[in-house]
Amino acid sequence: MTKNNAPILEVSGLTKSFDQTERALHGVDYQLKAGKVCAVVGESGCGKTTLLRLIAGLEVPEQGSIQIDGEVVSSTSISKPAHKRKVGMVFQDYALFPHLTVEENIRFGVSKSEIESADKLIKLIKLSGKEKKYPHELSSGQKQRVAIARTLAVKPDLLLLDEPFSNLDLITKSTLRKEIRKIAKLLSISVMFVTHDIYDAIDIADEVVFLQNGELLLSCDTSDLLNQDEEKVRMYLEQIQTQARHLLSLKGNG
Amino acid sequence: MAIKLSVIDRTKLFIRDTNRWSLLTVAIVCIICIPLFTIIGNLSGGVGEMWSHVAEYLLIDYLSNSFVLLIGTGILALLFGVPAAWFISNYDFPFRNALNWLLYIPLAIPSYIMSYAYVGMFGHGGSLEKLGNALGFGGFNISMMNIWGLMFVLSISLYPYVFASSRVMFSSASGSIKESAELLGISHKRYFWKIALPVASPAIFGGLFLVLMEVLNDYGAAKYYGINTFTTGIFRTWTALEDLQTAIYLAFILVVLVLILMSINKAIRGRKSYVTPDLAQTDIQRRKPIGSFQKVGIPIICALPFVLGFLLPVLQLGYWATFHLHEQLSTDFLWISTQSLFIAVIASLITVSVTVMLVFFPKWSPQKFTKSLIKLSTVGYIIPGAVIGITLVASSGFFVRSFNDWFGLEIGYLIYSGLFLLLFAYLFRFLAVAYNPIEAHSLRVGSNLAESAYMLGKSRIRTLFNIELPLLKSSLVSGFLIVFIDVMKELPLTLLLKPYQLQTLAIKAYEYADDERVSEAAITSLILILIVCATMFIVTKLSNDQK
Numbered sequence: 001m002t003k004n005n006a007p008i009l010e011v012s013g014l015t016k017s018f019d020q021t022e023r024a025l026h027g028v029d030y031q032l033k034a035g036k037v038c039a040v041v042g043e044s045g046c047g048k049t050t051l052l053r054l055i056a057g058l059e060v061p062e063q064g065s066i067q068i069d070g071e072v073v074s075s076t077s078i079s080k081p082a083h084k085r086k087v088g089m090v091f092q093d094y095a096l097f098p099h100l101t102v103e104e105n106i107r108f109g110v111s112k113s114e115i116e117s118a119d120k121l122i123k124l125i126k127l128s129g130k131e132k133k134y135p136h137e138l139s140s141g142q143k144q145r146v147a148i149a150r151t152l153a154v155k156p157d158l159l160l161l162d163e164p165f166s167n168l169d170l171i172t173k174s175t176l177r178k179e180i181r182k183i184a185k186l187l188s189i190s191v192m193f194v195t196h197d198i199y200d201a202i203d204i205a206d207e208v209v210f211l212q213n214g215e216l217l218l219s220c221d222t223s224d225l226l227n228q229d230e231e232k233v234r235m236y237l238e239q240i241q242t243q244a245r246h247l248l249s250l251k252g253n254g
Numbered sequence: 255m256a257i258k259l260s261v262i263d264r265t266k267l268f269i270r271d272t273n274r275w276s277l278l279t280v281a282i283v284c285i286i287c288i289p290l291f292t293i294i295g296n297l298s299g300g301v302g303e304m305w306s307h308v309a310e311y312l313l314i315d316y317l318s319n320s321f322v323l324l325i326g327t328g329i330l331a332l333l334f335g336v337p338a339a340w341f342i343s344n345y346d347f348p349f350r351n352a353l354n355w356l357l358y359i360p361l362a363i364p365s366y367i368m369s370y371a372y373v374g375m376f377g378h379g380g381s382l383e384k385l386g387n388a389l390g391f392g393g394f395n396i397s398m399m400n401i402w403g404l405m406f407v408l409s410i411s412l413y414p415y416v417f418a419s420s421r422v423m424f425s426s427a428s429g430s431i432k433e434s435a436e437l438l439g440i441s442h443k444r445y446f447w448k449i450a451l452p453v454a455s456p457a458i459f460g461g462l463f464l465v466l467m468e469v470l471n472d473y474g475a476a477k478y479y480g481i482n483t484f485t486t487g488i489f490r491t492w493t494a495l496e497d498l499q500t501a502i503y504l505a506f507i508l509v510v511l512v513l514i515l516m517s518i519n520k521a522i523r524g525r526k527s528y529v530t531p532d533l534a535q536t537d538i539q540r541r542k543p544i545g546s547f548q549k550v551g552i553p554i555i556c557a558l559p560f561v562l563g564f565l566l567p568v569l570q571l572g573y574w575a576t577f578h579l580h581e582q583l584s585t586d587f588l589w590i591s592t593q594s595l596f597i598a599v600i601a602s603l604i605t606v607s608v609t610v611m612l613v614f615f616p617k618w619s620p621q622k623f624t625k626s627l628i629k630l631s632t633v634g635y636i637i638p639g640a641v642i643g644i645t646l647v648a649s650s651g652f653f654v655r656s657f658n659d660w661f662g663l664e665i666g667y668l669i670y671s672g673l674f675l676l677l678f679a680y681l682f683r684f685l686a687v688a689y690n691p692i693e694a695h696s697l698r699v700g701s702n703l704a705e706s707a708y709m710l711g712k713s714r715i716r717t718l719f720n721i722e723l724p725l726l727k728s729s730l731v732s733g734f735l736i737v738f739i740d741v742m743k744e745l746p747l748t749l750l751l752k753p754y755q756l757q758t759l760a761i762k763a764y765e766y767a768d769d770e771r772v773s774e775a776a777i778t779s780l781i782l783i784l785i786v787c788a789t790m791f792i793v794t795k796l797s798n799d800q801k
Contacts, residue, residue, distance in 0.1 A: 058705050060271060060620045062259065076266045079620070082708040095706035099724055108720075109710025147706075154710050 006070070007031040008158055008190040009055065013064035016050055024050040025214045027064070032158075032207070037184050037191040039201035039222075042211035048194040049092075051211065052160045055192070056089045057082035069157050088156030092163040094147040096135040102146050103131040109154040118153040124183065125149040141172035148180070152187065159184070161193035165200055177203050268621075275714075276619035279627060282611060286631040289645040289682055293506050296648060302499030308491060316487040316504070320511070323405055323476075323483065324466050330409030331465045334559040335416030336458060340446065341552045343424035348549070353556045354421075355794070358414045360563030362786040364743040365411040366474025367763055367779040370772045371567035372407050373398050373478075374574065381570060404479045408472060410563040412465045417559070419461030423454035456522065463519040470508060471638040473746035474764055484508045485640040485746065498648055505641035512636050568783065574776035583777070591781060594758040597673065598741040601680040602688075602734045608681060609688040609733060613696050614722070617704075618714050632686035642679050643750030650675055676751040683747060684740050688733035695729035696722070728796050735793045739786050759785075 009032040016025045025047040032038050040048045053059040055066055057073065057080060065075040068087060073080040096105050103122070110118045122128060125145045135143055144164065151159060164180070165173045181204040184191045195201060201208045202222055210217040220228060259267070341347070342354050360368075375381045376396040386394045397403065435445045451458075476483045484504060492501040612631060616624040634642065654666040669675055699722070707717040723730065745760050752761065759782040766775035 056705075056709060058708070060267075062267065063263075076263060077270055079270055081714075082705070083711050083713055086711075087709065089706065089709040091702050091706055093702060095702035097703060097707075097721055108707070109712065150706075150710065156709075 006034055007067075008034040008069055009192070010067040011051075011055065011064065014051070014054060014061050014066065015063035016047075016054060016059060016061045023214050025054070025061075025211075028211075028214075028216045030209060030216060030219055032190055032192060034190055035185075035188050036206045037181060037204055038193070038207045038209060039205035040192060040194045040209045040211060041196065041198060041201050042217075043196060046211045047214040048196075048211055049162055050214075052089065052162055052192065052194055055158070056087050056160055057085050058089075086157045087160060088151035088154060088158070089160040090144075090147045090151050090162065090164055092166060094135075094143045096143055096146055096150075098135050101132050101134055102127060102138070105135070105146055106150045106153050108150060114153070118149075121149040121153055125152075125179070139172075140167050141169075141176065144168065144172075144176060148183075152183070152189070157190065159189050159191045161191065163194055163196070165195065165197070173200075180204060271620040273619055275615040276621040276624050279612070279615040279619060279624040282608065282615070283627045283631045286608070286634075286682055286685065288649050289637070289642050290630070290633070292645040292649040292652075293502060293509065293641075296499065296502045296645075297506060299499060301503055302497040302501075304491060304495045304497035305500045305503060308487070308495070308497075308500055308504070312482065312487060313504075315482045316484045319401060319481055320470065320483045322401060323408065323469055323481075324515075326402070326405040327408045327412065327469050328462055328466055330405060331413040331416045332458070332462065334409060334413035334563075335461065336420050338556045338559055339417050339420035339424055340450070341556050343421060344442075345548070345552055347552050347556075349553055349557070353553070353560065356560045356564070357417050357556065358790065358794075359560065359787060360411055361414045362739075362783050362790055363411055363564065363567055363779075364474070364745065364760065364763075364782070365408055365468070365472055366478060366745055366767070367571070367775070367782070368411045368563075368567050369398075369404070369407045369475035369478050370763075370767050370775055370779070371570040372403065374772060375566060375570045381573060399479050401479075401481050404475055404481050407475055407479075408469055409465075410559065412468050413559055413563065415464040415468075416458060416461040419457040420454055423457040424450060459519055459522045463515060466515055467512065467636050467638075470512060471640075471746070473640055473749070474767075478767055484511070485638055488640045488644055489746070489750075492644055492647070498644065498651075501644045502648060505644050508638060508641055512638075516636060568780070571776040571780050571783075574773040575780055578774050578777060587777070590757045590759060590762050590778070593756060594742060594760070594782075595785070597676070597756070597758060598738045600673070601677055601684070601741045602737040604677055605681050605684055605688045605737045606692070606730055606734045609685060609692050610718075610723070610730070612685075612689060613693050614714075614718055617701070628689075632689050634682040635684065635686035637683070639679075639683060639744065639746035640750070642683055643747050646675055646679050646751060671753050673753060673756070676748065676753070676756075679747045679751050680737075680741050680744070683744075684737045687740055688737050691729045691736070692726060692733050695726050699725050732793055732796050735789050735796075739789050739793075742782060742786055742789075 009030075011031075012029045014025055014028040015023065017023045028047075028051060040051060042048050050059065054061050054074065055068075060079050061074060061076075063076065066073050068085055072078060073085050097108065100108065103119075106122060107115055107118050122131060125148060127142065127145055127149065130138065130142060130146075135146070138146065144167075148161075148164075161180070165176065168176065177200060180191070180193075183189075193200070193205075202225065205222050207219060208222050208225060209219040218228060338353075338357055342350060342357070363371075373380065377398050378395050380395055383393045383395045386392055398407070431449065432445070435449060440448070470484065472483070473485045473489060476486050477489075484507070488501050488504045488508070491497055491504060612628050616628055650669050654664075654669060657663045657665045703721055703725070704714075704717050707721050708714070712720065742758075743760060745764055748758055748761055749764065752758070759778050763775040763778045763782065766772060766778065
């Protein structure tokens with residue numbers, strides 16, 4: 001179990017290229033403290049998803065290392081398989097098993113003794129009554145909930161979400177943002193999610209990481225975001241500054 | 255910008271990324287490619303004793319006959335396949351739907367059986383002559399036992415490859431392109447020559463390439479018609495001249511010929527994109543009705559390949575079968591059918607199982623080279639059966655001798671009296687047949703589902719059995735059935751490598767014909783055709799369901 005304020009995730013000098021020519025990530029250093037929610041923000045193709053896939057163990061880095069809960073899971077000499085890292089990941093397209101029902105999807109990763117707690121998640125994530133449905137019979141928001149419940153059912157140390165709100169309408173998106181934060185805090189789980197929308201980051205993250213062309217531009221607490229001097233981040237924020245201030249003030253008042 | 259890594263770093267990464275799946279992939283590919291290594295290994299051993307005789311008197315014959323056959327069969331297969339595919343894709347006419355399926359059926363008749371049937375129909379003393387005499391027109395026959403007869407028989411039995419590939423392209427032509435052409439005032443005829451045909455040409459050449467591969471692979475029909483081709487030459491050099499080394503040299507030349515054909519096919523395809531949007535709309539919505547003259551002409555053009563490629567040979571076989579029905583339908587016959595089915599089922603199961611390993615093991619390995627290695631193991635489909643057979647005889651001889659010399663073990667009886675060698679040969683020859691649909695389907699399913707199972711703590715093997723294989727069920731069954739059809743029809747490999755006691759329907763039909771008892775081959779042939787037809791029907795249904 002991770003001690004308070006100890007990093008659940010530590011990446012250092014993480015470098016990854018595809019086809020030996022184009023660098024997807026270069027020398028990324030970052031620490032995520034236990035229980036925190038972190039948003040990885042950046043434009044398309046900046047390496048956000050690659051960072052997540054490296055942490056999950058779905059890709060291997062060329063340089064650098066990854067530690068999860070104090071254990072080195074990836075370096076130039078070690079690569080622990082994805083299924084042994086105790087990391088959960090929700091994919092952008094949800095990746096629900098089409099031949100299994102909602103209930104079977106959620107129970108898929110758990111042992112028989114844990115089925116009961118997995119079933120509780122169905123209620124928690126507001127899927128009661130949908131247990132026997134197949135993925136194709138659900139809306140995008142419901143599919144996203146199933147994907148999250150399924151990942152939480154295996155009690156990961158770290159939850160990774162790849163563009164979790166990209167396929168949702170505004171209302172569902174807003175509801176789900178709140179619920180993800182609530183569940184993360186309720187279950188004391190560390191979360192790292194990728195988004196290209198700064199709203200998502202401000203609304204639910206404790207920390208924000210900016211990536212640009214595969215390099216880490218900045219990482220800071222969400223509350224410090226507007227005080228940053230970094231020009232590129234400012235440019236990024238200028239477009240939505242008014243709305244961001246409004247949102248932050250609402251969050252502060254709440 | 256590329257990452258600069260030192261040799262030590264690269265070595266470290268190589269070791270890290272080499273897991274048991276990379277090693278297993280390399281091991282499987284190395285074992286499967288034994289026939290390829292044998293050809294290369296034996297080339298360094300020099301030519302055999304009979305090489306000068308073969309080179310002086312026979313090689314030109316093999317080369318010229320094979321060349322003439324390739325050209326002639328190719329042209330005829332195009333003439334049978336392309337117009338039929340065009341009319342079925344673009345016009346509405348009586349019996350169109352039935353012909354759409356019937357035009358594939360000639361594939362169910364192995365070319366050697368087709369060759370017996372045609373001699374029986376048109377040859378001296380054949381059905382046509384008897385019919386002429388009976389009707390009082392006098393005897394009439396067409397000599398089929400020559401290269402032109404062989405060319406016709408091969409093209410009528412193999413044209414469905416061209417038909418299938420052209421049909422897909424013609425029916426998926428973009429409706430908007432077609433409409434644009436109409437709005438520009440381009441006639442239907444001009445549209446065919448200027449747009450539809452160039453767009454479909456890479457696919458048509460792909461189908462033609464398969465026809466040419468089968469021509470080079472053919473043994474039974476060429477042997478029956480007495481035409482010296484490379485494949486019959488390889489057989490003769492080994493069995494009659496007893497010179498395995500020279501047979502392997504001939505096999506090497508044949509492989510070079512295949513590689514040249516492959517390069518031509520690749521060059522024709524080039525880098526152009528022939529994919530059009532708005533897939534398959536035209537097939538349903540935009541077919542043209544036809545005029546009164548065409549109402550007769552088009553159905554005849556479309557029905558002709560089916561009549562020549564299926565109806566007539568089956569009628570001839572049926573006619574012969576009536577003479578031997580009572581004497582042949584015995585327990586012996588049932589036993590041969592059972593052996594045929596058994597060996598086809600076992601070979602298909604092995605091929606599909608190895609295919610699954612070759613599709614998934616490289617995915618589980620971070621080593622990129624394993625993915626390109628797989629291509630090497632699927633080249634068997636373009637290597638003629640006779641070549642595979644000869645190389646396996648040579649390589650198994652090497653293993654048997656080595657075991658004897660090194661360990662004093664006599665394993666010859668294990669290799670030659672069992673099914674091992676034959677099943678291995680089928681695996682090498684038909685791996686691509688199963689690999690292509692299963693690999694394509696797995697790409698369509700994508701990697702996210704498996705990855706999300708890994709993230710839920712499931713191992714690769716559990717994910718494979720619980721998630722990936724259930725989703726690939728239809729292509730696994732299709733792959734199994736296509737290999738099953740090919741093994742049921744296969745002749746040259748089976749003839750070379752079968753254990754003494756083994757009998758299959760294909761071998762039995764060939765033996766009857768080889769003993770000049772061709773009419774007795776009819777029942778065996780008809781049963782074989784029936785099994786293959788039924789299997790083809792299931793494959794078509796499965797692929798329609800998958801769509």
